[in-house]
Amino acid sequence: MECKKIKTVHGSIETPALLPVSAASYGIWDLWIEKKFPAPWDLAQGTVLSLYHILQYNKKDEIREKGIHRVLKTKKPVVIDSGGFQFMKKNVELEEEFVLRYQEESGCDIGITFDYPILSDLSPGEKKKRIEKSIYNSNLALKLRNNRKMLLYSAVHGHNAVDIKNYLESLDSGFDGYAVGSLVPKKRDYRTLISVVSAARNEKSLHVFGITGFPALFALSYMGVKTFDSWTYVVAAAFKEYIDPGTLKRIKLRKVKKLPECDCFICRDYGLNDFLEGTSEAEILLSLHNLNVFLKEMKYIREKIEDNELESYVLKKGEKNASIKKAFLIAKEYI
Numbered sequence: 001m002e003c004k005k006i007k008t009v010h011g012s013i014e015t016p017a018l019l020p021v022s023a024a025s026y027g028i029w030d031l032w033i034e035k036k037f038p039a040p041w042d043l044a045q046g047t048v049l050s051l052y053h054i055l056q057y058n059k060k061d062e063i064r065e066k067g068i069h070r071v072l073k074t075k076k077p078v079v080i081d082s083g084g085f086q087f088m089k090k091n092v093e094l095e096e097e098f099v100l101r102y103q104e105e106s107g108c109d110i111g112i113t114f115d116y117p118i119l120s121d122l123s124p125g126e127k128k129k130r131i132e133k134s135i136y137n138s139n140l141a142l143k144l145r146n147n148r149k150m151l152l153y154s155a156v157h158g159h160n161a162v163d164i165k166n167y168l169e170s171l172d173s174g175f176d177g178y179a180v181g182s183l184v185p186k187k188r189d190y191r192t193l194i195s196v197v198s199a200a201r202n203e204k205s206l207h208v209f210g211i212t213g214f215p216a217l218f219a220l221s222y223m224g225v226k227t228f229d230s231w232t233y234v235v236a237a238a239f240k241e242y243i244d245p246g247t248l249k250r251i252k253l254r255k256v257k258k259l260p261e262c263d264c265f266i267c268r269d270y271g272l273n274d275f276l277e278g279t280s281e282a283e284i285l286l287s288l289h290n291l292n293v294f295l296k297e298m299k300y301i302r303e304k305i306e307d308n309e310l311e312s313y314v315l316k317k318g319e320k321n322a323s324i325k326k327a328f329l330i331a332k333e334y335i
């Protein structure tokens with residue numbers, strides 16, 4: 001298995017990569033957009049934004065007119081997801097043509113089609129209907145696309161290998177990649193997660209939505225998944241949780257007296273008491289530490305893949321974290 005790159009107008013993404021989700025419309029993001037702190041999209045190789053968050057943001061027209069890169073003040077790749085998952089929760093649908101044009105005009109590097117994620121408790125009829133609508137949108141986007149520089153990924157949904165295979169067969173060819181969703185409720189059901197992702201593997205780039213626990217990150221990277229999106233770093237920070245760089249588990253800051261060692265640039269200057277303050281700044285500092293742990297691990301994963309040592313590296317990590325070992329051994333069965 002070799003390390004590959006995704007080439008975009010704003011440079012290459014070395015894979016596997018974790019792209020932090022930037023929510024734009026929430027308070028702390030403004031401090032990042034104003035560059036008061038190092039921004040997640042500059043620390044990582046790029047970022048993912050959801051159209052759901054963008055459309056609530058006061059800069060939504062500016063993004064369309066001037067481009068997302070000007071607004072974020074970044075030269076790195078930007079992915080704009082349709083936000084299908086968040087719109088589902090609000091019972092809102094967008095037209096695929098609107099989504100595609102917004103993505104193209106904002107100058108994002110990768111656009112993902114408007115999808116209708118499926119939940120486990122849906123009736124078979126409802127599930128089928130939602131899958132058909134997602135497939136329809138994907139194929140429509142292929143026909144309507146104007147900007148060939150923007151990579152177009154089709155969202156893909158299913159809770160088992162057969163559904164995923166059928167879904168992929170219903171898609172026209174011409175997508176630059178595929179983004180597998182509807183897996184968040186399965187994120188700790190490693191066998192289902194891994195069998196679904198295994199069924200989605202093909203020669204195009206594969207993105208997996210919303211799966212960012214380290215056990216899954218290691219296992220899915222081993223399986224060849226190219227990109228992940230995550231806002232665990234900022235969600236954990238909102239709950240005052242610090243990711244332990246050694247065990248990769250979350251620590252509740254209010255329950256500890258001392259933090260484990262971390263050599264990241266945040267922990268060089270800040271510590272437990274700074275993270276515990278009830279301010280946006282504290283939340284940002286803690287988020288940045290958490291993101292640093294993710295990015296460092298992803299860098300190790302790429303290096304270990306390159307050196308053909310990923311397996312021994314992950315099994316070593318698995319000695320301190322049983323879930324890491326469990327997920328990895330399942331992934332091995334599929335490779």
Ligand SMILES: [Zn+2]
Pocket residue numbers: 262263264265266267268289290292
């Ligand atoms: Zn740190």
